[in-house]
Amino acid sequence: MVWILLKKQLLEVWRGYFFDAKTGNARSKASTAIRFALFALLMVVVLGGMFTGLSIVICDPLTSSGTGWLYFVIMGAIAVLLGAFGAALNSFSSIYMAKDNDLLLSLPIPIKTILISRLLNVYLLGLMYTVVVLVPTLIVHWVTVELNVALVMTSLIWAILITALVLALSCLIGWVIAKINLKFRRKSFVAVFGVLVFLVLYFLFVSSFGNLIEDIATNVIYYGELVQESSSLLYWFGLAADGGWLALAGFAAVCAVLLALTWILISRSFLHIATSSGKQKKAVYREKATKQKSPASALLMKEFTRFTSSANYMINTGLGIVFLVLAGALILWQGSTISVSLHLFFAGIPGATAILLTTCICMMSVMIDTAAPSVSLEGKSLWIVRSLPVSSWQILQSKVNMQYILTAVPALFCSVCAVIAVSCTLMEALMLLLVPQVFALFQSHCDLTLGVLWPNLTWTSEVVPIKRGMAIFLSLIIGAVSGLVLGGVFFLVGHITGFTLYFIIVIAIFCAATVALRLWLKRSGCRRFEAL
Amino acid sequence: MLRIENLTKTFGEKVAVDNLSLHIAPGEIYGFIGHNGAGKTTTLRSVAGIQEFDNGRILINGTSIVDDPIACKSQMAYIPDNPDLYEFMSGIKYLNFIANIFGVSEELRQERIRDLAGRLELTDDLAQPIATYSHGMKQKLALISAWLHDPKLIVMDEPFVGLDPKASFLMKGMMREACDHGAAIFFSTHVLEVAEKLCDKVAIIKQGRLIRSGTMEEVKGDESLESVFLELEAQ
Structure with a gap:
């Protein structure tokens, strides 16, 4: 039974790879293989490559000085953080918020079995995140040091135990989120706030991480003694992988106890949380006059209500808004320093500062991609808009408009801050102000096109279209590539065309692409939408 | 017709x-x-x-x-067999959304919502999110929305x-x-x-x-x- 339930969940997660969401037909083997190859490319080459590089940098200095355990402390901590926080929101959504909870609970399936299948699903996602850190960690270590059986065995068992630890931690974080979700009325905003606090801490950590690693690599003995003296727990955690059998037994015991406690906590609270609507005060209805809106603004408001009602939607598709605002404030604050540094660095290339800042603004805009999952998010409610006296284009336009508004306003703020803080010519100022706006227009049309091309209306958890859809994946890739090309090409051909001509060409290309996408959406896009 | x-x-x-x-x-x-x-x-x-x-x-x-x-x-108005409404909206927001699409004036919508929700005993729940509604309540809300613009x-x-x-x-x-x-x-x-x-x-x-x-x-x-x-x- 567990296997049947797990298979159902896995099929939902990977369904897009095997079946066409629109027709329900199985994809060709080649099409499935390409999808998996792209995914593997992202996981193995991009993420795996990053952690392989880090392992190579720190493994040799740490192991050669006899503090191999510190290597495992650093890499293990990264694996735990990445895995636990990566899978936490998933554990909340897939354990407590799954739309088929009621259905499964009504079937003659023991609750324990449902829960085990859900936990296995969370485990597999956590595994996916941790493996990209742990595999390079182990391989680099085995290549660097003189191997013996004990070392291989302890490091392997340690890695397996880490995946169990990640499962326990992600479930516990998911449980905390579920409890918060039950308590607060404005739960989506509370969740977004929580994620933002986490991100601030994360970026503070990442910004000092490079220096810290460099420092550790050059002062191995000092840091080794420091960790050993101040935190014996960390020391034992690292030693467990470095041939310390006793430490490994201790680590295994800790993981076992934590897993058991997590199981007890989750199995006892699952039914209550999954079936509870929260201890909220009933909202009292007071009749009041409501201003009449046009159909277009009603559709737009509907999109905004959808966006602000879901923490998952806001966090995964709207984070760029926060980044753009923070970047604008940072530019205002450190504008003169940024300006001087960039002018010094790119002294011989007129317009380079404006191009770089414009590229940065566009790259942050890419993280706002609300339109990509918006068609899929209509889900089973699609009949509503389809039965209303509005055209398909009006429906699609409201989705484009929301993303454009969400991107254009903070991007304009960031651009204005840049123009104020960084000394630039009139043409450079125009580029800083105009290009991000045109890019936002292009990106919102592009994202909706992807959403129409890869819809998924049969999800049981909204996380599926928001986080795992092909539309959202391609949106990030296309956006990032477009942004990078915008900046990169200037440094290749900018000296030939000159800044002004390059600026005009960029505007023309994005405008032409936007018009082409808009025409496609108005004709083929609407037809595809109507056939859903 | x-x-x-x-x-x-x-x-x-x-x-x-x-x-x-x-x-x-x-x-x-x-x-x-x-x-x-x-x-x-x-x-x-x-x-x-x-x-x-x-x-x-x-x-x-x-x-x-x-x-x-x-x-x-x-x-016209259409009500499907399983009214999957916008669970992210409250009942009243949904009705106002429908009223806006059909161009129902402020006075008329207020009057009709008062009348229809009163008759179907849904007035007290209109401020609640639709996600908290039972199947029957969703059905009632779908009925009100269908009657709202006098189809x-x-x-x-x-x-x-x-x-x-x-x-x-x-x-x-x-x-x-x-x-x-x-x-x-x-x-x-x-x-x-x-x-x-x-x-x-x-x-x-x-x-x-x-x-x-x-x-x-x-x-x-x-x-x-x-x-x-x-x-x-x-x-």
Whole structure:
């Protein structure tokens, strides 16, 4: 039974790879293989490559000085953080918020079995995140040091135990989120706030991480003694992988106890949380006059209500808004320093500062991609808009408009801050102000096109279209590539065309692409939408 | 009000609706009955303009749903068998959304919401998120939203499912009232007793084909609708 339930969940997660969401037909083997190859490319080459590089940098200095355990402390901590926080929101959504909870609970399936299948699903996602850190960690270590059986065995068992630890931690974080979700009325905003606090801490950590690693690599003995003296727990955690059998037994015991406690906590609270609507005060209805809106603004408001009602939607598709605002404030604050540094660095290339800042603004805009999952998010409610006296284009336009508004306003703020803080010519100022706006227009049309091309209306958890859809994946890739090309090409051909001509060409290309996408959406896009 | 001419819809090799023709006049309550998978929902969805069809014509007040869907949809309301509404909205937000789309004025919507929600005893829950509603409450909200813009044609798929006895009784009254004011209602049901008492006309569909239609007397004669239906099904 567990296997049947797990298979159902896995099929939902990977369904897009095997079946066409629109027709329900199985994809060709080649099409499935390409999808998996792209995914593997992202996981193995991009993420795996990053952690392989880090392992190579720190493994040799740490192991050669006899503090191999510190290597495992650093890499293990990264694996735990990445895995636990990566899978936490998933554990909340897939354990407590799954739309088929009621259905499964009504079937003659023991609750324990449902829960085990859900936990296995969370485990597999956590595994996916941790493996990209742990595999390079182990391989680099085995290549660097003189191997013996004990070392291989302890490091392997340690890695397996880490995946169990990640499962326990992600479930516990998911449980905390579920409890918060039950308590607060404005739960989506509370969740977004929580994620933002986490991100601030994360970026503070990442910004000092490079220096810290460099420092550790050059002062191995000092840091080794420091960790050993101040935190014996960390020391034992690292030693467990470095041939310390006793430490490994201790680590295994800790993981076992934590897993058991997590199981007890989750199995006892699952039914209550999954079936509870929260201890909220009933909202009292007071009749009041409501201003009449046009159909277009009603559709737009509907999109905004959808966006602000879901923490998952806001966090995964709207984070760029926060980044753009923070970047604008940072530019205002450190504008003169940024300006001087960039002018010094790119002294011989007129317009380079404006191009770089414009590229940065566009790259942050890419993280706002609300339109990509918006068609899929209509889900089973699609009949509503389809039965209303509005055209398909009006429906699609409201989705484009929301993303454009969400991107254009903070991007304009960031651009204005840049123009104020960084000394630039009139043409450079125009580029800083105009290009991000045109890019936002292009990106919102592009994202909706992807959403129409890869819809998924049969999800049981909204996380599926928001986080795992092909539309959202391609949106990030296309956006990032477009942004990078915008900046990169200037440094290749900018000296030939000159800044002004390059600026005009960029505007023309994005405008032409936007018009082409808009025409496609108005004709083929609407037809595809109507056939859903 | 509604004219369906030679409607045909196939899904792959399965013919869901086969050359179906019907005419529903203003003021009529038209029942649509048939076993599960007979083609009722496909027909109703085609009428509502949310299902493309292969052949035939559907005219709402003389206008083709294919040629001018917006003009047709602005005159009608549709309620599916399972009202999956916007769970991220509150009841009142949903009603205001629908009212805005149909251009219902501020005064009129306020008056109608007060009246309809009051009758269906949903007023106290209008500020609650739809996600917290029971099936019956969602059904009531869907009914209010359908009646909100005073449609000329109301298309409903199994509208009595999930309603409590009082709400069912009220709804029957609302249906009759709407038809007395010139609207037409086309709805599917499995509750043959309701259809027999409520409908002016009835159509029976089997494997996508219309096997009998007409006034209640023409269809059932001296027998009960249930026995006629079972007899036709057995043939």
